[in-house]
Amino acid sequence: MTERVEGDAGSDQPAMNEAETRRSADSSERAYLTIRKHLVEFTLKPGERINEVQLSRSLGVSRTPIREALNRLASEGFVSLTPNRGFFVRSLSTEGLLDLYELRSIIECAAFKLMCERAEDREIDRLREYWEAIVDGYRDQPADIILAEDEGFHLLIAELSGNPELVAQLASINARIRFIRRIQIEHPSHDKAQVTFHSGIVAAAVKRDAEEGMKLLREHIEMTVSATQQALKDALLKVFAPDNAADLKRRRKVRDA
Amino acid sequence: MTERVEGDAGSDQPAMNEAETRRSADSSERAYLTIRKHLVEFTLKPGERINEVQLSRSLGVSRTPIREALNRLASEGFVSLTPNRGFFVRSLSTEGLLDLYELRSIIECAAFKLMCERAEDREIDRLREYWEAIVDGYRDQPADIILAEDEGFHLLIAELSGNPELVAQLASINARIRFIRRIQIEHPSHDKAQVTFHSGIVAAAVKRDAEEGMKLLREHIEMTVSATQQALKDALLKVFAPDNAADLKRRRKVRDA
DNA sequence: GAACGCAATAGTGTCGACACTTTCTTGACT
DNA sequence: AGTCAAGAAAGTGTCGACACTATTGCGTTC
Numbered sequence: 001m002t003e004r005v006e007g008d009a010g011s012d013q014p015a016m017n018e019a020e021t022r023r024s025a026d027s028s029e030r031a032y033l034t035i036r037k038h039l040v041e042f043t044l045k046p047g048e049r050i051n052e053v054q055l056s057r058s059l060g061v062s063r064t065p066i067r068e069a070l071n072r073l074a075s076e077g078f079v080s081l082t083p084n085r086g087f088f089v090r091s092l093s094t095e096g097l098l099d100l101y102e103l104r105s106i107i108e109c110a111a112f113k114l115m116c117e118r119a120e121d122r123e124i125d126r127l128r129e130y131w132e133a134i135v136d137g138y139r140d141q142p143a144d145i146i147l148a149e150d151e152g153f154h155l156l157i158a159e160l161s162g163n164p165e166l167v168a169q170l171a172s173i174n175a176r177i178r179f180i181r182r183i184q185i186e187h188p189s190h191d192k193a194q195v196t197f198h199s200g201i202v203a204a205a206v207k208r209d210a211e212e213g214m215k216l217l218r219e220h221i222e223m224t225v226s227a228t229q230q231a232l233k234d235a236l237l238k239v240f241a242p243d244n245a246a247d248l249k250r251r252r253k254v255r256d257a
Numbered sequence: 258m259t260e261r262v263e264g265d266a267g268s269d270q271p272a273m274n275e276a277e278t279r280r281s282a283d284s285s286e287r288a289y290l291t292i293r294k295h296l297v298e299f300t301l302k303p304g305e306r307i308n309e310v311q312l313s314r315s316l317g318v319s320r321t322p323i324r325e326a327l328n329r330l331a332s333e334g335f336v337s338l339t340p341n342r343g344f345f346v347r348s349l350s351t352e353g354l355l356d357l358y359e360l361r362s363i364i365e366c367a368a369f370k371l372m373c374e375r376a377e378d379r380e381i382d383r384l385r386e387y388w389e390a391i392v393d394g395y396r397d398q399p400a401d402i403i404l405a406e407d408e409g410f411h412l413l414i415a416e417l418s419g420n421p422e423l424v425a426q427l428a429s430i431n432a433r434i435r436f437i438r439r440i441q442i443e444h445p446s447h448d449k450a451q452v453t454f455h456s457g458i459v460a461a462a463v464k465r466d467a468e469e470g471m472k473l474l475r476e477h478i479e480m481t482v483s484a485t486q487q488a489l490k491d492a493l494l495k496v497f498a499p500d501n502a503a504d505l506k507r508r509r510k511v512r513d514a
Numbered sequence: 515g516a517a518c519g520c521a522a523t524a525g526t527g528t529c530g531a532c533a534c535t536t537t538c539t540t541g542a543c544t
Numbered sequence: 545a546g547t548c549a550a551g552a553a554a555g556t557g558t559c560g561a562c563a564c565t566a567t568t569g570c571g572t573t574c
Contacts, residue, residue, distance in 0.1 A: 026340060027528070053555070062529045063556090064321070071325050075332030077425075083283060084535050086556060096421075103422040106367040114359075164353075165360045168334070169426070283557070310525070319559045320526090341565055343526060 027065035034059060035069050039078050039089060040179035042235075046091035050079065077176060094232055097180060098225060104173045105221040107166055108154060109214040112201075114161035116210040123160050124205050130156055131202050138195055143185040147178065153198060157205075184224070184231040191227070193220075284318045289326035291316060296335050296346060297436030299492070303348035307336065334433060351489055354437060355482060361430045362478040364423055365411060366471040369458075371418035373467040380417050381462050387413055388459050395452055400442040404435065410455060414462075441481070441488040448484070450477075 035055070038044045050070065056063045070087045073079045079087045115124075134149045141149070151174050158167040184190060197220050204213035292312070295301045307327065313320045327344045330336045336344045372381075391406045398406070408431050415424040441447060454477050461470035 064528055068328050071328045072332050075329050084556065099420045099422045102420055110363040163356045163359055165356045321558055341526065
């Protein structure tokens, strides 16, 4: 008896309903996407313990697909698993984020260099065209679109490196820092240098100037990092400022004692 | 019926010093280790479909922990999942291996550079001591030990980079190429330059000469790659030469028709 | 004799149940 | 009053079962 709850917390998956394609309902995949969304949006808060039963109820599926999704998320570093105690939302400290950005910088620089060495001219053209196609309205879009376009740009570079492992790595990193990037894009400190930056990258690619491109990438990510620290601080404030029941309770207990 | 595979533990988990999710000795974990072992030893052959029921019988557990293990292995790139058709052993083409080695080179070089920039003197000393402690009997050990010691050496560099993400990445890559590395170490073409190489790395580290160290790492991995191609060819031959039932059946069918 | 479709089989995806572990609650003892 | 222990409650880890999908084998038709 499949109880199909769609109105509840499942509201995360909007345009996924194609009556045409006989796509298997695949609860696991939907659970994965939904939970990841909750993680990215801080609906599930850092450090919090994840209740499988509660999740399975709110998604209208049994615990099995929930656990499959959580295992996947654990491999990807979103959550951690303590035996017999369950899954916990991995708390992303500032430090942890910086480590991720550093890794991203490493991967992206390497990808750019390999692209310069290996890509065909017409492939470099694809990069230029991709950028030219979005540059016009770039800054006037909503944050989500900007983010997607930016990720697409960098993923394309990874693809043109000819090494699928780099693409996979970058995609994984992107997923993990997406939430903070979105926050940062919406943050007042978000700079207008993005456009210049991307144009510079394209120019360096066309010239096959690996050094120049890597320098730009490094600088850019470096710059982003400092902006990110402020954004993260604000974000955490926003998340934990509205009454956090568990936290309050713990404090009250201590105070009363 | 329970196939208890935990003997020579070192062969599969040489240097598990990772911040990754820690698990206890539950069924899932055992299944994960066992299946991974089968994968790296080609007991489960590239491209083959994985039968969950069969696996669960041979391990004496239900399908649930098997599926959890397989999901994890899928996130890590060992197997792939096709909806409604199940898990397949990912066929590691030569090309795919080269991509992995390239990624490894990128990560290791970056780690070395960061270590040179950041590590304390006494941390560099740890690296030197690690190497001095194993250098004596290094070449006279069985392949598994050599492999574990080598992985430990490189993981230590990653640790000294101060970025846990690099450690995690390297550990994951190591797991995926371990099977071929072991084969390669046992292969006649395995060179004696290993000792010189590691000593050179240590020397460069002590001098904080990032360029020198990265050059050594690149050269070394480059060299390994060509040796690996031959080793892989031999390995695949060895794996597929003894009758492969599925394959033979398919061929017979075609021939008879 | 070959292509097609239908039935039988094998195998995955998901479920609800239960055992065991951890955490919380209550109440006795000092 | 405070501490500790025993029991209750909550929650995870694993199981066997079942529905549905893909594959295989067989018989029919042209």
